[in-house]
Amino acid sequence: MTEALAIEPRPAILEVDDLYTYIATGDGVVRAVDGVSFELREGEILGLVGESGSGKSVTCRTIAGLMPSPPAQSVGEVRYAGYPGRNLLGLRAAEQQRLRGAHISMIFQDPMSALNPVMRVGDQIEEAVGAHARLGSGERRKRAIELLDRVGIPAPARRLRGYPHEFSGGMRQRVLIAAAIASSPRILLADEPTTALDVIIQDQILSLLLELQRDSGMSMILVSHDLGVIAEMCDRIAVMYGGQIVELADARTLLTAPRHPYTISLLRSLPDAERKTRYLESIPGTPPRLVDVQPGCRFVTRCPLATPECAVWETELLAAAGGSQLVRCRRHDDARRPEAWPKQSYESE
Amino acid sequence: MGRYSFLGNRILQMIPVLIGITVITFFLLRLIPGDPARQILGQHYTPQSGAELRRALGLDRPLWDQYGLFMKHLFQGSLGDSINYQQPTTTVISQRLPATLFLVVYSAVMAAVIAVPVGVCSALRKGGIFDQVARVWFLVAYAMPAFWLGIIMILIFAVHLHLFPVNGYGTGFTGHLRYLFLPAMTIAVAFSTVLVRTLRASTLAVLATDYVDTARIKGISRFAVLRRHVVRNAIISLVVVFGVNLAFLVSTTVLIENVFGIPGLGRLLVDSVSTRDYTVVQGTTLVFAFFVVMVNLLTDVVHAALDPRVSAA
Amino acid sequence: MSAINPSVALLGLLERRVRRRNNAFRRRASLLVGGGLLLAVIVVTLAAPLITSYDPDAIDPLHPLAAPLSPGHVFGTDSFGRDILARMLYGGRVDLLIAFGATAVTLVVGTTIGLFSGYVGGWIDSTIMRIVDLFFAFPFFVLVIAIVAMLGPSVFNMFLAIWMTSWISYARITRGHTLSAKRQEYVLAAKALGYRGRRIMLRHILPNVLSFVVIFAMVDAVGNVLLGAALGFLGLGAKPPSPEWGVMISDGQSYIFTAWWLSTIPGIAIVIVGVGFSLLGDGLADILRIGD
Numbered sequence: 001m002t003e004a005l006a007i008e009p010r011p012a013i014l015e016v017d018d019l020y021t022y023i024a025t026g027d028g029v030v031r032a033v034d035g036v037s038f039e040l041r042e043g044e045i046l047g048l049v050g051e052s053g054s055g056k057s058v059t060c061r062t063i064a065g066l067m068p069s070p071p072a073q074s075v076g077e078v079r080y081a082g083y084p085g086r087n088l089l090g091l092r093a094a095e096q097q098r099l100r101g102a103h104i105s106m107i108f109q110d111p112m113s114a115l116n117p118v119m120r121v122g123d124q125i126e127e128a129v130g131a132h133a134r135l136g137s138g139e140r141r142k143r144a145i146e147l148l149d150r151v152g153i154p155a156p157a158r159r160l161r162g163y164p165h166e167f168s169g170g171m172r173q174r175v176l177i178a179a180a181i182a183s184s185p186r187i188l189l190a191d192e193p194t195t196a197l198d199v200i201i202q203d204q205i206l207s208l209l210l211e212l213q214r215d216s217g218m219s220m221i222l223v224s225h226d227l228g229v230i231a232e233m234c235d236r237i238a239v240m241y242g243g244q245i246v247e248l249a250d251a252r253t254l255l256t257a258p259r260h261p262y263t264i265s266l267l268r269s270l271p272d273a274e275r276k277t278r279y280l281e282s283i284p285g286t287p288p289r290l291v292d293v294q295p296g297c298r299f300v301t302r303c304p305l306a307t308p309e310c311a312v313w314e315t316e317l318l319a320a321a322g323g324s325q326l327v328r329c330r331r332h333d334d335a336r337r338p339e340a341w342p343k344q345s346y347e348s349e
Numbered sequence: 350m351g352r353y354s355f356l357g358n359r360i361l362q363m364i365p366v367l368i369g370i371t372v373i374t375f376f377l378l379r380l381i382p383g384d385p386a387r388q389i390l391g392q393h394y395t396p397q398s399g400a401e402l403r404r405a406l407g408l409d410r411p412l413w414d415q416y417g418l419f420m421k422h423l424f425q426g427s428l429g430d431s432i433n434y435q436q437p438t439t440t441v442i443s444q445r446l447p448a449t450l451f452l453v454v455y456s457a458v459m460a461a462v463i464a465v466p467v468g469v470c471s472a473l474r475k476g477g478i479f480d481q482v483a484r485v486w487f488l489v490a491y492a493m494p495a496f497w498l499g500i501i502m503i504l505i506f507a508v509h510l511h512l513f514p515v516n517g518y519g520t521g522f523t524g525h526l527r528y529l530f531l532p533a534m535t536i537a538v539a540f541s542t543v544l545v546r547t548l549r550a551s552t553l554a555v556l557a558t559d560y561v562d563t564a565r566i567k568g569i570s571r572f573a574v575l576r577r578h579v580v581r582n583a584i585i586s587l588v589v590v591f592g593v594n595l596a597f598l599v600s601t602t603v604l605i606e607n608v609f610g611i612p613g614l615g616r617l618l619v620d621s622v623s624t625r626d627y628t629v630v631q632g633t634t635l636v637f638a639f640f641v642v643m644v645n646l647l648t649d650v651v652h653a654a655l656d657p658r659v660s661a662a
Numbered sequence: 663m664s665a666i667n668p669s670v671a672l673l674g675l676l677e678r679r680v681r682r683r684n685n686a687f688r689r690r691a692s693l694l695v696g697g698g699l700l701l702a703v704i705v706v707t708l709a710a711p712l713i714t715s716y717d718p719d720a721i722d723p724l725h726p727l728a729a730p731l732s733p734g735h736v737f738g739t740d741s742f743g744r745d746i747l748a749r750m751l752y753g754g755r756v757d758l759l760i761a762f763g764a765t766a767v768t769l770v771v772g773t774t775i776g777l778f779s780g781y782v783g784g785w786i787d788s789t790i791m792r793i794v795d796l797f798f799a800f801p802f803f804v805l806v807i808a809i810v811a812m813l814g815p816s817v818f819n820m821f822l823a824i825w826m827t828s829w830i831s832y833a834r835i836t837r838g839h840t841l842s843a844k845r846q847e848y849v850l851a852a853k854a855l856g857y858r859g860r861r862i863m864l865r866h867i868l869p870n871v872l873s874f875v876v877i878f879a880m881v882d883a884v885g886n887v888l889l890g891a892a893l894g895f896l897g898l899g900a901k902p903p904s905p906e907w908g909v910m911i912s913d914g915q916s917y918i919f920t921a922w923w924l925s926t927i928p929g930i931a932i933v934i935v936g937v938g939f940s941l942l943g944d945g946l947a948d949i950l951r952i953g954d
Contacts, residue, residue: 025680026680066562068556070475075671101568109559116578117582117656128567163658176563365792377809378812380809491884492935494911495888497929501929504922595801596802599804603804607896619898622810622815630807634804634805634808
């Protein structure tokens with residue numbers, strides 16, 4: 001986590017403007033991404049945090065152009081500094097092919113299912129290497145070995161010939177990362193890269209990602225439902241709920257002075273070794289089904305600060321703290337005052 | 350390679366199956382109502398030849414002994430004698446076997462050639478025009494009697510268009526290819542109905558995987574994604590479904606041989622019914638069953654070759 | 663306010679699409695069409711004497727090979743001058759009998775064996791399944807021909823042959839579902855309540871397994887119709903002068919250039935019956951899965 005600079009923020013390398021992704025399913029139209037806007041600044045790590053179903057994965061996949069097109073459709077603008085004046089949502093197939101790998105890359109949650117099980121690992125890396133560079137097969141192989149070495153896989157030359165099921169979970173994720181950075185992308189979308197791994201390996205992978213990011217200066221969007229992971233890695237954090245961004249601020253501000261009741265509840269539900277509470281807090285209720293969405297704030301059924309006006313308020317991101325923090329809550333000032341919160345019956349203090 | 354180590358086990362498992370096949374085939378002859386010797390010899394029956402046959406088949410001995418005799422003959426490479434051809438059954442069968450083998454392989458290849466593009470394209474544009482038309486076509490094709498389709502094929506392509514010969518086997522490899530084109534096509538149409546359904550389903554499953562997304566996001570061409578990931582993985586299911594439905598392929602081949610007058614085992618089987626050549630009927634049934642079991646083993650080998658996860662499980 | 667917000671427009675578009683696809687009629691289409699076709703065929707063949715006054719076996723040497731739509735013969739006549747329509751209607755009875763008769767018996771026998779085998783488990787189950795696997799090694803058609811060959815070609819022996827061999831598919835399906843049903847809670851509950859084995863099998867497991875069995879039976883029925891027609895074609899089941907459709911196709915084979923309708927019409931009829939069963943099966947599969 002970098003220190004907050006007192007100077008202007010770095011230029012944006014990716015701008016997401018009013019993005020909507022709707023998916024037609026048997027039960028109705030799912031509004032998976034419902035009006036999301038943010039920017040990714042050059043060299044930063046932006047965290048996208050939220051429960052499952054909040055739209056964080058779909059947002060990334062929409063940016064990458066990986067949402068299957070008949071059921072899912074998107075409107076909005078995604079602007080990338082490397083393609084000035086173009087909307088990434090409207091790219092033709094050839095342009096999209098040039099963009100992927102060399103400019104924008106992505107790694108996925110479950111490394112076992114993200115690697116082709118019947119193809120050798122070396123071939124899968126070489127495929128990434130050869131996608132944007134005219135190299136002979138010997139050079140491709142050399143580059144693949146370099147990449148495997150870079151991501152910390154021992155004996156890379158031998159392991160090239162292995163199949164994914166012969167690798168451990170952490171190793172597989174390293175392989176995926178190697179393939180993702182093969183063409184030196186400027187933006188990396190990491191969709192829950194550590195969720196499927198155990199805690200110790202998680203740490204290693206996160207360190208690796210941080211190291212790679214520092215060395216190359218690439219910008220990253222890190223998606224997770226784990227606030228701990230996000231807190232460790234990110235410069236700025238966007239909290240998502242019900243297909244929308246409900247809070248967006250730099251990491252320090254969000255973690256120490258959150259303004260959205262959902263963010264506050266999320267932080268409270270983290271187990272804290274210092275605060276001795278007998279019970280773990282959780283947020284009562286379940287996230288909304290994004291079909292037939294009611295107007296008004298989507299958190300209203302689970303929000304301790306909800307009022308009848310909240311249920312009809314047409315939500316928008318409001319600026320707070322001098323404009324550097326955005327909150328989708330009309331009671332965000334109250335949220336900052338502990339007295340405004342209803343007393344929890346089981347608090348031991 | 351360790352990958353094929355499971356084969357030893359599979360071959361061991363095959364042995365009781367092969368033995369069981371001999372048991373069932375053995376009992377076939379026992380189904381004959383009345384005096385088997387009289388039935389088998391038919392017009393050649395005399396009290397003397399009848400008694401000889403009864404002794405040769407061990408019909409006067411207990412069932413277990415009869416089976417033993419049957420197996421003894423089998424290990425010596427004999428399946429009895431054909432009454433109709435006055436030759437050992439094995440000779441008659443081995444003369445017809447090549448044509449059937451050729452036809453089965455020819456049809457299987459054709460069926461795959463039809464099924465793979467249709468199945469993959471249907472899945473790629475799921476719900477689209479191609480998919481819907483294909484579904485209707487396969488619905489109708491499945492209900493179509495193969496022998497009827499064969500007759501129509503002859504009518505259109507052999508008679509009216511003079512593109513292919515009406516029946517027979519031809520000589521030489523290219524001759525066979527030409528003569529067997531229509532019959533193989535007929536079988537392939539029927540067999541592909543089974544294959545396409547599976548191929549479509551497995552392609553859909555593959556398209557939904559993360560590794561296809563990983564491949565796409567590398568920036569390789571759409572065609573490369575299709576070839577190296579989608580089709581490559583979906584085809585594995587083809588091998589499996591082929592093995593399961595092999596009996597269907599063989600059955601259809603038997604039928605079509607009779608429509609097109611191909612001198613194969615299927616034709617032999619049906620002809621032998623009307624000539625009451627019981628030993629030949631029994632012999633061909635045995636050979637067919639053995640063939641299915643062997644080919645199933647082969648598909649297991651191919652499956653292991655295509656999918657390294659098979660033995661690791 | 664200018665044009666519609668594009669997200670609202672998209673929402674509307676997708677919602678219309680979802681509504682169209684969920685149309686209740688569309689969902690039931692297969693079931694209705696399939697059931698309708700079969701019903702039509704059944705009614706028409708049963709009502710044969712009401713529809714045509716011709717005797718399917720009546721020879722008319724004065725009007726052989728009449729084309730369809732000739733006066734008095736909607737489907738024409740064959741080489742013996744027999745009316746094709748009459749032969750189609752009466753022959754249909756045989757084919758439908760095969761479809762239902764062969765399938766019904768194998769269904770009952772196979773399901774019972776499979777249910778029993780799966781429920782009792784142990785060496786009985788293993789033995790039965792070994793036998794089933796063994797039969798599966800034989801190409802079905804070949805085995806049926808062989809059995810018919812031994813017993814002597816006739817319609818009844820054809821039924822016998824099918825009954826002897828076709829039950830294995832039902833046994834395998836039922837046993838598989840019985841095995842997984844056994845582990846379900848409702849069976850454990852029934853056992854805890856002290857219900858006897860037979861009651862559990864019939865009242866609890868069977869209804870759940872039945873939907874899969876019935877759907878498979880539709881596919882099997884198509885197979886049996888094709889099988890019966892194939893044997894008729896080869897002269898190993900129904901034989902001339904029977905008006906069974908397979909026999910008719912065989913009869914018409916030699917006149918294929920001059921009187922194409924002799925073989926074509928029975929073929930089309932078989933396809934109609936087959937499509938009917940397939941659609942019915944698809945429709946049932948849709949409904950039963952939705953109901954689950």
